[in-house]
Amino acid sequence: MNRFEYVRAGTVAEAVQAFASGAESRFIAGGTNLVDLMKYNVERPDRLVDITRLPLDSIEEHEGGLRIGALVTNATAAYDERVQARYPVLSSAILAGATGQLRNAATMGGNLNQRTRCYYFYDEATPCNKRQPGSGCAAIGGVNRIHAILGASEHCIATHPSDMCVALAALQATIRLAGPEGERQLAIADYHRLPGDAPQQDTNLKPGEIVLSVDLPAEDFSRHYTYLKLRDRLSYAFALVSVAAILELDADVIRTARFALGGVAHKPWRDAEAEALLQGRAPTREVFEEAADHVVRHAQPQSQNAFKIELARRAIVRGLTQAAAGTPQPLSDKRIA
Amino acid sequence: MLIESGSPVAADTRIGISLTINGEARQLQVAPWTTLLDLLREELDLTGSKKGCDHGQCGACTVLVDGVRINSCLALAVMKDGAAITTVEGLAGLANRGAGSDGLHPIQEAFIEHDAFQCGYCTPGQLCSSIGMMNEGHAHTRDEIREAMSGNICRCGAYTNIVDAIEDVMQGEAAR
Numbered sequence A: 001m002n003r004f005e006y007v008r009a010g011t012v013a014e015a016v017q018a019f020a021s022g023a024e025s026r027f028i029a030g031g032t033n034l035v036d037l038m039k040y041n042v043e044r045p046d047r048l049v050d051i052t053r054l055p056l057d058s059i060e061e062h063e064g065g066l067r068i069g070a071l072v073t074n075a076t077a078a079y080d081e082r083v084q085a086r087y088p089v090l091s092s093a094i095l096a097g098a099t100g101q102l103r104n105a106a107t108m109g110g111n112l113n114q115r116t117r118c119y120y121f122y123d124e125a126t127p128c129n130k131r132q133p134g135s136g137c138a139a140i141g142g143v144n145r146i147h148a149i150l151g152a153s154e155h156c157i158a159t160h161p162s163d164m165c166v167a168l169a170a171l172q173a174t175i176r177l178a179g180p181e182g183e184r185q186l187a188i189a190d191y192h193r194l195p196g197d198a199p200q201q202d203t204n205l206k207p208g209e210i211v212l213s214v215d216l217p218a219e220d221f222s223r224h225y226t227y228l229k230l231r232d233r234l235s236y237a238f239a240l241v242s243v244a245a246i247l248e249l250d251a252d253v254i255r256t257a258r259f260a261l262g263g264v265a266h267k268p269w270r271d272a273e274a275e276a277l278l279q280g281r282a283p284t285r286e287v288f289e290e291a292a293d294h295v296v297r298h299a300q301p302q303s304q305n306a307f308k309i310e311l312a313r314r315a316i317v318r319g320l321t322q323a324a325a326g327t328p329q330p331l332s333d334k335r336i337a
Numbered sequence B: 001m002l003i004e005s006g007s008p009v010a011a012d013t014r015i016g017i018s019l020t021i022n023g024e025a026r027q028l029q030v031a032p033w034t035t036l037l038d039l040l041r042e043e044l045d046l047t048g049s050k051k052g053c054d055h056g057q058c059g060a061c062t063v064l065v066d067g068v069r070i071n072s073c074l075a076l077a078v079m080k081d082g083a084a085i086t087t088v089e090g091l092a093g094l095a096n097r098g099a100g101s102d103g104l105h106p107i108q109e110a111f112i113e114h115d116a117f118q119c120g121y122c123t124p125g126q127l128c129s130s131i132g133m134m135n136e137g138h139a140h141t142r143d144e145i146r147e148a149m150s151g152n153i154c155r156c157g158a159y160t161n162i163v164d165a166i167e168d169v170m171q172g173e174a175a176r
């Protein structure tokens, strides 16, 4: 690990100021991603701004929805009674990620800003445009079974590894930020970005901006939801493909359908056209297959991950089926189908 | 030196922090890049907590921070200023209630009773993780225990006996 200055921030203003006055600053919260990357020399901050003492660690009622502070741990959010009752898809997605120990340390803000698990990104000895812009992408034509099938570019085919963010995408959360130029909000859909020709940028955060909270809208998808995570091991592994699905049904008609995919793109992936296809239809397998086919119609496989296209298609159908039936799959239930 | 909120501490400075470690209040000087695991093992000679991977992937370094289980390899010691840390060395002391015959924590007794280890390398982490998991109170069935303990890898494959030991202690607590 490189040497760095340490700043303990007591207020948001102090944190933003301390970040801006360093040359290569990073905020640190749970540290579960940043410390890991520093040990690999992938991140080499010259200043760490410790934000764990900021008063951003509560979950509050907000405009009929919930405001979850950036420093609320993943475990606290997932087990919060209000989150479990009103946004169970979020609780389920968080609990599908990492482990008990990691979720106790990991925070909302850190989870949003965690970096890709692309092997080459972690390996200083290989070219990687995300780690070192302009150096190339070793994953293209390399070991890429975990990589993107949607929205990738010739510069980077990495995926965003978060489970939580997939649920936030389906729930249409808003991310509240503070920075040198004041406060602003970003819709979750605009928070993460596609790699394009600047894969070094994972998000649309401006330099020095800090996440204050994740705001969940006043909606109720507590009956018809699921978070389905498909992976190489049934615990403690990142998603190959995951689906967060939420539905609102009226008798036998789909009123609202939203679903997002994880593990397939540089950001949680939603397809508005595919969701629109479901609206006003009956929740049948044929209808779900139509939506799933629509999502993967432009999927672009890499040398080792063509299997993900069919996996994604089936995951969507199974996820929507579980959501419609009101039978979400709990994490301790390891049945394959 | 002591930390003043908002002002940077230069990279070559050791920082004064207070930690309560296994019940004992300690004043320590740490470099900011020292992980909690390295502080325990290298500077305080508490080598019970193990370094299996140093990357959050194995759970051998699991300790309790204010009663909550975390991976000490991914925590910077300086950030835990003011916290109470419990490592495997402190579990017997934690068990002033219902301690076994030789003063071990009930979960330690149960690991012995159920043969819940072979080489023992993962065991300190498994023990701290089990206690943290029971404090959390979300796992009730065998399947739930297995999922909740999935952050602790056992290379020897003692998993089924580890679950037996945990179930035993949980049933004992419920009966009490």
Ligand SMILES: Cc1cc2nc3c(=O)[nH]c(=O)nc-3n(C[C@H](O)[C@H](O)[C@H](O)COP(=O)(O)OP(=O)(O)OC[C@H]3O[C@@H](n4cnc5c(N)ncnc54)[C@H](O)[C@@H]3O)c2cc1C
Pocket: A026, A027, A028, A029, A030, A031, A032, A033, A034, A035, A036, A051, A070, A071, A074, A096, A097, A098, A099, A102, A105, A106, A107, A108, A109, A110, A111, A112, A113, A114, A161, A162, A163, A164, A209, A210, A211, A212, A236, A237, A238, A239, B055, B056, B057
């Ligand atoms: C072995 C292992 C397995 C894992 N498995 C999964 C998994 O299956 N699914 C999953 O989703 N995740 C998984 N994770 C990742 C884990 O969820 C993240 O490491 C965690 O959410 C990061 O949160 P943190 O608070 O520790 O972030 P930190 O490590 O403190 O920070 C991460 C990044 O976020 C930035 N940051 C933190 N807080 C803020 C803020 N408030 N504003 C702006 N920037 C901020 C930091 O500067 C840093 O760049 C795994 C991690 C490990 C080590």
Ligand code: SF4
Pocket: A116, A118, A119, A120, A121, A127, A128, A129, A130, A131, A136, A137, A138, A139, A140, A155, A156, A157, A158, A199
């Ligand atoms: S996929 Fe992206 S992160 Fe991975 S090597 Fe290529 S540029 Fe780097």
Ligand code: FES
Pocket: B050, B051, B052, B053, B054, B055, B056, B057, B058, B059, B060, B061, B062, B071, B072, B073, B074
């Ligand atoms: S040493 Fe910390 S998880 Fe492996």
Ligand code: FES
Pocket: B116, B117, B118, B119, B120, B121, B122, B123, B153, B154, B155, B156, B157, B158
């Ligand atoms: S007892 Fe050997 S690793 Fe678990």
